[in-house]
Amino acid sequence: MRRFSARQRQILMFLLNRKNGVTAAEIAETISVSVRTVHREMDDLALRLSPYGLELYRKSGTGISIRLLGGEVPGEETLKAFRETVLSVKPTDFSGEERLILLMCELLEAVEPVKMFALAHTMNVTSATISNDLDVLESELSKLKLNLIRRRGYGVEIEGEEENIRAAIAQIASDELEYSDLIGNSPSKEGLVTRRLLQLAGKANLLQLENSLWDMNWDWTERLSEQHYTSLLIALSVMLTRVASGRVIEIQEADPQAEGGEQQVIDQARQIAGALEREFDIQLPPGEIHHIARLFLAAREDSPELARVDxxxxxxxxxxxxxxxxxxxxxxxxxxxxxxxxxxxxxxxxxxxxxxxxxxxxxxxxxxxxxxxxxxxxxxxxxxxxxxxxxxxxxxxxxxxHFGASAERLSQLGRNVKAILVCSSGLSSSKLLATRLAKEMPQIEVLRNASWYEAARLPEEDYDLIISTINLPIPEDRYIRLSPLLSQEDVERLLNHIQSITLRERSAPRQADFQEERAIHRLVKLGNMLHEIVSLLKGFRLYELDNTDWSLEGILGEALELMNASGAGSEDGMIADVPAVVQRLTDRERMATQIIPGTSLALFHTRSRFIHNRAVSLFRLTQPMLLGQGEPVQVILLMLANRELSRESLEVLSEISSLLLKAEVVQLLEVGSEEQIRNELAEELLSFFENN
Known part of the structure; x- marks a missing residue:
């Protein structure tokens, strides 16, 4: 049977995933080609479909769809079998997007200029096509602080700092690869593009590297989000791959402060470097130590701010x-x-x-x-x-x-199988899968969501079943992979898995102990949250601030000194370095205005290692201060917290910031007394606590 081109595969998958007919214009928009190109591909596709017993059905007013020869609507099984065939057969060429990725990989890995004809031969296209692709690539590379060099008789190469080249490789890998590709045990079913990217990102090193990083047992890495943790791993893996191929960052040992970091970060970089040298039998010079330190600093800076959302x-x-x-x-x-x-x-x-x-x-x-x-x-x-x-x-x-999960969210029912969810697409897919499970299989209780690296280390006695949307680096009998949309086929597979593997005899004492442990954890969480609410409310203060002829820096400096004098925090005061915190607050204002739209109130918030405790205070100015686009601000709400912050603290502080969307709360902050404001915050936070 004749194979389909990459573009034809895109058209077929689009048609197979639509219940009703579609227009050529819809197809063209989806796969980013002209309508004329779609019609040209349709003529060839019509010939290629007949050996499969299918045809393209084109009808005015209905659109284009796939039918059985003779015009009948194919059944689900027929469409499913054909979909699998389309996916399993390698295309005869690369799509434009695939060529760009392969070109990027080829040039980023090359140690010398590559001739244009060699690139054209590799991609099975003309030199003119490669030239057009390089025009697109040049624009993309400039965003990554890299230059594309093209000279007749010389060839093509990417020019730039080694750190920028590594960052580009890590960025492409993060954008184009799924977690399953990177950390799953199962071999990838994708083609050359995925294999090439995995090679460039150093998949062979990734799990050993992850174990080394985990063994460091640092608090800050455990607090990273799954996305930032994985990005850090990819960046370190790229470093190992580049060092192994002789591309090393060579600089003399530098002063840690000159690198913009902290001594602790440099020490941790040396610590992980030593572990990697032993694990991979390599030598990492001082330049690589400082490269690791910069990766650590970037990952830590990406951790959530005080208010998790603006x-x-x-x-x-x-x-x-x-x-x-x-x-x-x-x-x-x-x-x-x-x-x-x-x-x-x-x-x-x-x-x-x-x-x-x-x-x-x-x-x-x-x-x-x-x-x-x-x-x-x-x-x-x-x-x-x-x-x-x-x-x-x-x-x-x-x-x-997100909205589909909300629409299907049902009241909690009794359950008897305890599951952990692992999803690669973030909160939306995990919530959707959880609600679909509640609807289709109410006997399953979802205990919580976990990242792929947490799931690999969870004690087996903590759960009955791991349900994942990606391949995991754990034995296959410990989890089942499903789609977040939970098809009927998924439901049947899950039932079979539970009956044949999961439901083993569990002793009553162990079950009782587990329930008791979960109840204790729940009470501890609620206790921490209530303590945080009470502490913040007791520490809340309202100040009148005479700001005549003061700059923003002066106002914030005075506000911080007043909070310091209130006695909150340690014996040394709440804030160890007022100028440093002022700088951080003003930097945030320069990046984006802190004014609440339609009000005279501005919210300034930050977390810093120079802050010893959490606090919320309100400052009313005697003179309006102009911020943003010249908008007058009369009131400043200041929210401060230390760098090491519990989840309960983040949730409470985030809830306080979300209250600023309520007009009645803002009005009270503008004109109310300290006691009135404290009582209003108490009522709102009590409702928040009860909902938890």
Whole structure:
């Protein structure tokens, strides 16, 4: 049978994942080609489908669809079998996107210029096509602080600092590879592009490297999000691969402070370097030690700020929920879990969109198929509130997963199988899978979500079953891999897994002990949260500040000194270095205004190693201060916290910041007394505590 080209595979997968017919224009928009190109490919596809007993059905008003020869609608089994065939047969060429990735890999790894004809031969295209691809690549490389050199008779090469080249490799690997590709035990079923990227990222080193990092037993690495932890691993793995090939960063030993870091970070870099030298039998010179230190510093700086989401993000989430409620009539505004999930997703999502980063959503086709109406509603809602930038369908798909999970969320039922969830697409896919499980299999109790590296180390007595959406680096009998959308086939596989593997006889004493332990952990969490609420409310203060002729730095400096004098924190005061904290606060204002839209209130918040305790204080100014685009600010709410912060503290502080979206709360902060404000905060936080 004749093979399909990469573009034909894209067209076929799009058709197979749609219930109804589609237009050539829809296909063209999805795979980024012209309508004329789609029609040309359709003529060839019509010939290639007949050996499979299928044909392209084209009808005016209905669109294009795949039918059995003779025009009948094919059954699900037929479509499933053909889909698997399309995916399993290697294409006869590379798509434009695949060529760009392969070109990037080839040039980043090359030690000398590569001739144009050699690149064209490798990609099985003409030199003119490669030249056009290099035009696109040049623009992408400039964003990564790298230059593309092209000279006749010389060849093509990428020029730039070694650290920037490593950062580019790590970025491509993070963007293009799934967690399953990187850490799963199962061999990848993808083609040359994935294998090439895995080689460049050093997959062979990754799990040994991860074990070495885990063995360091540092608190800060355990607090990293799964995304940041994995990104750090990829960057370290790329370093090992480059060092092994002779590309080493050679600098003299430098003063740690000159590197912009802390002595502790340098010491930890030396510690992990020593472990890696023993594990991989290599030598890491001083330049590599400082490279590791910079990776550590970057990872630590990426940890959550005091308020986990900005007020702009909160506002967007609220407006998006309102738009979807208007279009569907469903009470999404009553679902606190949806609001929190959206806020956590939107923060990095907006950053990706604004930076023009490539967004991957491997579930997009399935989401469009299973949530077709909700997808249309979400697209309309986003178009209504978007702020001057285009939101791709991949991001719309992630938002649909949040709202789909909310729509299907049911009341808790009795359960008897305790499961841990591991999802690679973040909070949206884990919540969707959890709610689908609650609907389809209420006997399963989801204890919590875990990252892939946590799941690999969980004691088996802590759970009955691990349900994952990716391959995991653990024995296959310890987990089952499912789709976040939980198809009927997934349900049947899960039932079989539970009956044949999971349900072993468990002693009553052990079950009772487990329930007791879970109850104790729950009480400890609630106790910590209540203690945090009471502590913050007791420490809340309202100050009147005469700021005549003062700059922002002067106002913040005086505010911090007043908080220091209040007696909070250690014997040395609450803030060890006031100028350093002032600098951090003013830097945040320079990056983005801290003003609450439509008010005279500004929220300044930060975490720092120079802060010894958590505190919230309000400052009313005698003279309006101009911030942002010349907007007057009369009131400043200052929220401070130490760098090492518990999850309960983050949740409470984040809840306080979210209250600023309520007009009545803002009005009270502007004109109310200290006691009135404290009582209002107490009522709101009590409601928050009871909901937990």
């Amino acid at each position: 007020l702009e993000i909160m506002d967007i989430a609220e407006r998006l929920i309102e738009e979807v409620v208007k279009r569907t009539g469903l009470p999404f505004h009553e679902d606190r879990s949806l609001r929190v999930g959206l806020q956590e997703h939107l923060n990095p999502a907006l950053k990706r969109i604004k930076e023009g980063a490539r967004i991957r959503n491997p579930l997009l086709s399935a989401i469009r198929k299973d949530y077709e109406e909700l997808f249309k509603v979400m697209r309309s809602s986003v178009n209504e509130i978007k702020g001057g930038f285009e939101v791709p369908d991949e991001e719309i798909g992630f938002l649909v997963m």
